[in-house]
Amino acid sequence: MTDVVCFSHQGIRCAVPSRQVIAAGGKSVARTPVRLWDRMGDSTNAEAERVLDIATAAGPRPIEGSHVVLASLTEESIKPLPPLLRELLPLPHVVGVAALDGELIWLVDAKRFSP
Numbered sequence: 671m672t673d674v675v676c677f678s679h680q681g682i683r684c685a686v687p688s689r690q691v692i693a694a695g696g697k698s699v700a701r702t703p704v705r706l707w708d709r710m711g712d713s714t715n716a717e718a719e720r721v722l723d724i725a726t727a728a729g730p731r732p733i734e735g736s737h738v739v740l741a742s743l744t745e746e747s748i749k750p751l752p753p754l755l756r757e758l759l760p761l762p763h764v765v766g767v768a769a770l771d772g773e774l775i776w777l778v779d780a781k782r783f784s785p
Contacts, residue, residue, distance in 0.1 A: 671742045674768075676775060677735030678717065680707050684776040685768065688740060692723040692730055703732045704785040706763065706778060727784040743768050748777065 674685035675694075684706065697718055704726065718734035750766040751759065763783035767774050 671744060672748065673740065673742050674777075675722065675738065676741050676770060677720070677722070677738040679733060679735045680705060681717070682707055682776065683737075683773060684778050685741070685743075685770070686724060686778050686780045690725045690780040692725055694720055694722050694738065697721060697734070701732050703734045704783070706733070706761070706783065708760070724780040724783075726780050727782060731785055741770055743770065 673688040676685040717736045719736045748768045765779045766777040
């Protein structure tokens with residue numbers, strides 16, 4: 671079993687290993703939050719209800735999210751990205767997908783994320 675913190679970030683459901691979450695709090699944040707997804711358009715995360723401090727390659731950084739839950743994933747539910755897709759995807763922090771409660775979520779290794 672792998673413990674993860676699942677949340678929606680910029681409208682995309684994802685999960686990070688629970689050990690990479692340093693703290694969690696309300697929506698107010700003094701520092702500019704990071705964005706995991708390089709999306710065009712609106713840079714705000716309007717649906718965000720929480721701010722998580724996560725351990726990234728550049729040190730602790732805040733990230734906004736909503737629908738935050740702690741979950742345990744079985745090894746069978748975790749599917750790493752195939753090597754070809756990993757090469758094509760310009761997001762080195764996205765390491766796989768998993769099925770959780772009937773939905774697919776992106777698995778993120780925050781230690782690979784460099785804001």
